[in-house]
Every structure is written in structure tokens, then in C-alpha cells.
Amino acid sequence: ASNWDPLVLATALPMDYRLRVMGKEELFQNPILAWVIRVGGAFPVNRGGADIQAVKTAIQTIQSGQNLLIFPEGTTVRNGIGKADGLPAHAHSGAAVIGVRTGAILVPVFVDGEKRTFHRTRIIIGQPYTPVYTGRRGTAEEMQKIADDLLREVYALGGQQVGGAPLCK
Template sequence: MKARSETRRPSFFWLLAALVLPIMNLAVRFRFHHPERMPQSGAFVLAPNHYSEIDPVVIGVVSWKLGRAPRFLAKASLFKNPLLGWLLRTSGQIPVERAGSKSHAALRAAEELVEKGRLVVVYPEGSLTRDPDLWPMRGKTGAVRIALERGIPIIPVAHWGTQALMPRYGKKLSLFPRKTIDVIIGEPLDLGAYRGRPLDQSSLLKATAELMDAIAALLGEVRGEPAPPQRWDPTAHGQKETGRLED
């Protein structure tokens, strides 16, 4: 597959790009670090940090600019809006319930996309980070589970500057003045120690911790400061967790 061939093929994503890109290009200047690490073919899991409600739009634009059509695991409630739900379903996005068997069904749906060689974006934190300084918090196991079960790469990615476009828990965009968002693509996470072994909870949690450490290190690189040695754990701080994928 030639570079960017996925975005050059006619698809419904062209309509989405026509609607979203003009606004994002006006509001944001993307500064990419190691864009060559984004695979141009084949299935893989893209695992970004998550600290703003606008993150999916930002990562969707990043994926498109780097030559891949993004598919997300998105909150099921978003699909209840008639127009937005139609856009999400038509573009192949996957609804995810907060918990229970339907959450596991979303994992199976994501794996079907993997079988077709698609990029699947999974936020391993499951929801907006609760870390006071916007560092990645403790992750959930869904992202590494997909990668290990299907034998595909998982690529960590971090972005910084999105909070100026829409702050955590904010609902309004700040389009002007134009913002700069740094995006750094990581090397594929080395999961060699876990492949070919039973996917017990202990192994999944260890692999997920390594993924979150990799994302935090990337974020520290673009922020120009070291990441904290430990990930923020909402349960240890008496905060209720809500998320897209369960452990």
C-alpha cells in the first residue's frame, strides 16, 4: 500500500474531512514528532492519552493527516443523537457501553475491524484523565487485549496543547487565536513477553501499565518535563471511574 492510499480512496471519510478539516486547520497548527512511525498499511491499535472532550476529533484529524482513516470505540450515548449517530455508524465507529457484556461486544466489533486491516483508536484510560496535571492515569486493559489477541502492533501516541482548544470537562471550543498542538507518535510497544501466553488478568494489567508508561514518557517529551513515576489511580483517590472499556 502506498503512503496515504487509504485516505485517497473515495469513502464516507471524505465528507467528514470536508466538514472538519477546514475548521481544524483554521483553529490548530499541528506540530508532528516522528510521523514516520504511523504505519501506512495493516491493522494496529493506536493508543492516545485523553484529557479533553475534543480529543477524538483531534486524533481523528491527526490520523487522517498521517494517511489513515480512524475508527474509534465511542460512547454509546453519542449514537442516540440522530445526525451524529448516523455519521458515527456510517463511518464505522463502534458504540461502547459503560460496562457489562455490551462492553465486551465492542471489543469483538473492534477485532472485526482489525481483521479487515483497519486502524482502531482505543483510549486506554477509558475516560478523561483525573490526574490534576493532565498526565495519563491508570489504564484499562481493552487496548492491549485487542493487540495481544489479534497479534497486531499497539502504538502509543501523545498530544499536548489540546487543552487550549477545549479544556478538560469544557464544552466550548476556543478557536482563536490559533492553537499549536504537539503530536508525538511512539514506537510500537514491545509485547513480546506476553505473546503466546494465556491472557490472564495479571499479564493484561502489566502490559497495560507498560503502555501507560510509554504514553506518559511521550507526553513528557513534548511537554519538556519528566512524567511522574506513578500513574494516577482514581480508585485510590476516592473518585468514581466511568469509561469506555472495562478491565
């Protein structure tokens, strides 16, 4: 829902929780902010195309035993509607691909609404989700289905909808 979501989530986790965040490269354009968020464990991703370096960093992060936070929509989304284009939220398959290639267990996390200083923000951590796919790496369609299912789980945690349809199992 906002650029503050990673920080809100990170501060709610235990101090020894090893978390890295894949963040949009626009956040890294300001040198001071870039330094702060890199120190905090974030790394940039170019959302405009296949960012091989970001994928490699994500895979190395998981393989080294750290946890990785990825926003599957790839953009700020409010109430299931993409901020930039007004279209229904759409999951990109990158999170699924990274999860499958590393054998990671995916955990949906919902961070609620508008962030206000000194006000509580509802964070709901869902049940671990083990992706189902065929072969060693699955098909592109399976990766998209995994990403869509994961996003559906995230929004269902908060009782929210994507594209006007209720998200329930």
C-alpha cells in the first residue's frame, strides 16, 4: 500500500530475523536514502524488464539462509487497484520463479492500509505456501499461477479484493 510497508514489516519482526528486501530502483536514486536502505538490507530491482542481477541477488539471499521480502505486484497498490494505471492488481511471476529455483517456502504477508506515525498498522502473516509445479522448474503458466495464488492469499488475509472479485479459497 505504500513505500513504508517494508520498514513497517521489518520493525515488527524479531531483531535477529535476517531479512532482505527487493525494492524498486527508484528508491535508490537519492544517494542518502540509497545508503540507508542498503544498510538495512535492501537491493534494487528494475521493474521495467528482466533484471538478472536482482534475481541473482535474490537467489543468493535465500541460498545463504536469509529471508527475502518481495512485493509480487511490483508497484504500489491500494484496495486492489494499481496506483499508476487503475487496473486490477496483477502478480508478476518473478517471486514464484525465485521461490521455485531456490526451493523456498513462500509466506504471504498482508500489511494493512495507510501508515500514520504513532498509529498501529495491522500485519497479518499467513500460512506457509509450498508451490506446486511440474518438472524441475515448472512452466511459465505454472509460475504465473503460483504468483496469482500467492497474491490472492495476501489479499485474502486482509479480507481485500483484487479486480472487484472477493479473494477467498
